Amino acid sequence: MSKDSTAYKAVLLAILCAVCGLLLSGVNALTAPVIAKNQLATVMASLEQIYPGGEFEEVEFDDPSGLIQGVYKSPGNGTIYKIHNVGYNSNGFTFMVAFNEDGTVGGFLPIEHNETDGFGARCFQDDYTATINGLTSSDPVPLLSGATLTSTAIQQGIDAAKALFNADAGISYDPNAVAEPSAPEAPKFSFSDDFSNTEPEAEEVSNDGTTAVYSTKAGGFSFLNEKGNKNEAEITLDVPSGTVKSVKITKFSDTPGIGDNATADSALKAYEGLKAGDSVDGVSGATFTSKSIAAMVRSALDKLAGGGTSAAETPAGTETAAVEKYAETEPEVEEVSNDGTTAVYRVRTGGFSFLNENGEKNEAEITVDVPSGTVKSITVDTFSDTAGIGDQATAEDYLQKFIGVDDPETVDSVSGATFTSNSIKSMIQSVLDKLKGNNAGTAEAAPAETEPVETASVTKYAETKPEAETVSNDGTTAKFRTKSGGFSFLNENGEKNEAEVEVDVPTGTVKSVKVTKFSDTPGIGDKATDDAWLSKFAGVSDPDEVDNVSGATFTSNSIKGMIQSALDQVKSGDISAPAASAPDQTAAAPAATPEPEATTAPETTAKDENKETASRFKETEPEVEEVSNDGTTAVYRIKTGGFSFLNEKGEKNEGEIEIDVPARTVKSVKITKFSDTAGIGDKATADDFLSKFAGKKDADDVDGVSGATFTSNSVKAMIQSSIDQTEAPAAALPNTEAGK
Known part of the structure; x- marks a missing residue:
């Protein structure tokens, strides 16, 4: 056979391949045990936590679920399964479960997880792991209340391990059996715990040396996980003993139906009588809110211990305490009338909304008896605080208590409505101060001399x-x-x-x-x-x-x-009726009296009128972008501010406006983004309102929607700005190329 022949080369190549294969097989035979041993070593520390001192062998397996990452037999002990699954956190978690040779669970070992503290993380804590360690390969795995996603993922992984173990051991069981949910132990908090992540706040509302009241805030689930608002509570403490008298939740910001279980009266009563350093049981399934409440109580206790105003320093009801409290409400007083007998005032002061949420002030009209300097009547006509709480201090039976008084501090605040009560008292004190300041010398000046x-x-x-x-x-x-x-x-x-x-x-x-x-x-x-x-x-x-x-x-x-x-x-006389022109005395025939001039106002062009109309909407800060203009129809994409933009520094509304170029009239209006108040402003985005602008040359030809003034003006601003924008292109578009 010639060395140059194809047959010779083929035989030589076959021999070389066979030799290489034998060499690779030999290398593999030598290295496979080493590789397996190295892989086993990486999990050995975990395996030995379950079966200390045991020997381990990694075995092959066939897992239809795809959840099992490794199976390790330990002769004389049992089989360990390494499992990975996904619960609440998308990164998933890894754990090991072992079955002894008799089918009992030999161990449950968390390897790695990022589940949420107080929820899924509880599945890897002693209470729940102890439940699993008491099972057999025939028992269903229970779920954990309040951590359903994570415990379900654990259940799925263990079920996959049970299927392999029972098949190998010849154990029959019901794979569809369901266990009762495991009731978790209620969380426990000590007032010595670190509550800093809840960012607690406490403000002393009153302290008469016997009882101190604090307005408090602390973050719960919404604040810590959704960047939402804090929970708020009014905490009343017994000053001499430094113990809690009552806890009242004034604002709940967490998840309804879950966190609010911790705000029930029965749960809040657990705090009564507690003092600094004590512990309290939270509510199972409402860990975050429970911690928030404990943090608020702790902050009030700290405030009291850290130098809350004592009765000896500033007795309740003194002028100093009242003035400082009322200054915070930033009172505004306007005298409406004063005839020397009765004075009427319009007054505004801040309550809970103004002081805590940058909201509006409360408003009232107060009538005062001038000679005696006492209150005759109070009518609250604008209430800006929390409905169902603060409005207790605006009830007629409470306001009546101020009639005839010359010092609002003689009337107790309404329990649970401290901020609004102080707002009302501030109004009264401000009016009385205004009267005293204005009426120095009233006796010398008879009321009849003035026309109030x-x-x-x-x-x-x-x-x-x-x-x-x-x-x-x-x-x-x-x-x-x-x-x-x-x-x-x-x-x-x-x-x-x-x-x-x-x-x-x-x-x-x-x-x-x-x-x-x-x-x-x-x-x-x-x-x-x-x-x-x-x-x-x-x-x-x-x-x-x-x-x-x-x-x-x-x-x-x-x-x-x-x-x-x-x-x-x-x-x-700034505007007077223009005189009619006299008849022409030189004319042969008497001439008809000319019509008076139509107006004394300066003449305005359509362009001027439109500019003036558009200027009315300038506060909406319109932004106009021409999308297309073929000389017949112009399309604009436009943004203008409505209620959200003008009052809350929010986003603008957006729309797409079509204009008939020759006629400079509206063809269609489409709102593409609505940023104002749902259920109110969106009335001005409804098709039946928008369709009214079709054919109009002036947005003000259509009345705004009652109750949706800001959004109506925003829509009108879009339309008017589009009409104004169309004028120049319309005159300068001799052909469609110019509009491209």
Whole structure:
């Protein structure tokens, strides 16, 4: 056979392959035991925790579940199974379970896990592992209440191991048997524990040397896992003994149906009588909330022990304590009237919402008897604190207790409504202080010398900083565009309200009032924008002839300010009926008297009108992006601020607007992102409202949706900005290429 022949080369290659195979087989035979031994060594430490001093051999296995990672036999002891499965944490966990040769569980050993403390992690703690260690290969594995996902994953892994072990040992069992859930032991907390991760806060509300009350906060499940709010409670302590008298949850921020089990009266009673250093049982399945409550109690105890105000230092009811407490509420007082006998005040002070949540103040109208300096009546018309808690301090039976008093501290606060009680007391004290400051020398000045009602009215309207701009005046009817500040402008540095006021020029009386922009509080101030109330001004020459809307004083005064400013314009002669031109005396035939000029206001083009309309929406900060414009239809993607953006620093609303270019009218409106209040603002995103803009050239041709003013204006701003944007391209698009 020639060495160059194909047959020779094939035979040679076959021989070489056979030799290599033999060599590899020999190497494998030599190294396989070493590799197996090394692999076994990596788990040996864990295996020996289950069977100390035992010998171990890794064996082959066939696991249909795919959960078992290794099987290790220990002669004379049993078989150990290494298992990996996924519970609550997506990274999963690893553990070992062993069955003795008699079928009893020889051990349960967690290897690695990242399950949640207080929940899934409890499956790897002694209480639950002891339950598993007492089972046999025929017993079903129980689940752990409050850790269902993790314990189910453990159950699946052990079931896979049971199937292999019982098949190998010839043990028959029911693989579908179900065990009763294992009831976990309730968590236990000591007031010496570290609660720092709950970030507890405690503020002393009162301390008379016998009883101290604290407003407290601490994070529970929502705060620690979802970046939510803390739970809040009012803790009452017995000062001499330093023990807990009561715990009342004032705000619950965790999971309803789970965490609130720890807020039940029966659970909270467990804290009564406890002191610093004691322990308390939490509620099973509500570990996070239980810890939050324990942290709040601990923070109150620490506050008391660390120098809470003692009775000796500042007795309850002293002027110093009252003044400091009320200063925090930041009271604002406005005198409405004072005839020397009775004084009426509008007053605002902060309660729980203002002091703890950056919310609004409470508001009331308080009437005082001037000669005696005592309270005659209190009417709370704006309540901003927690419904069902703070409003106990606004109940008529509580407010009646202040009638006839000259010191609000003589009336006890409402239990559980401390913040609102202090807000009410602050209002009363502020009014009484205002009266004392204003009435020094009242006896010398007879009330008859002043006209308190007119003075108050003028002052009130000046504060609203009214503006009136003439739109038209034909000598019979003058139309004004007006603005004046209401609640938002005067108290929150917000926008003014706006209205269109028509005045009958010859009589100087109101013909009609239409509110075009409402900037105050929806659901409160907008009561003063209802047509039924506005129609009461028709025919009046003094807006004070119409009573304010109860509970909407600021907006009522804002409306009156606009009306008064329009009437003042007419009375001052700033707008006068233009004189008709005299007939031409030189003409052969008498000439007809020319029509009076249509308006004394400066002429405006359509472009000017649109700019003025758009400026009305400037606070929405519109952003316009042209998507396409073929000279016939222009499409815009646009963003404008609504309630969320203007009041909560949230996101803008977004929409897509189609404009008919030649006509500069709306073709369609589509809201693509809604960022305002669900159930309120979204009324202005409904198709039946949006369809009203079709064919319109001015967004203000469509009335806003009642109760959804901010979102309505946001939508109008989108539309008006799109119309304004269309004007330039429409004139400069001779062909479709220009629009590309």
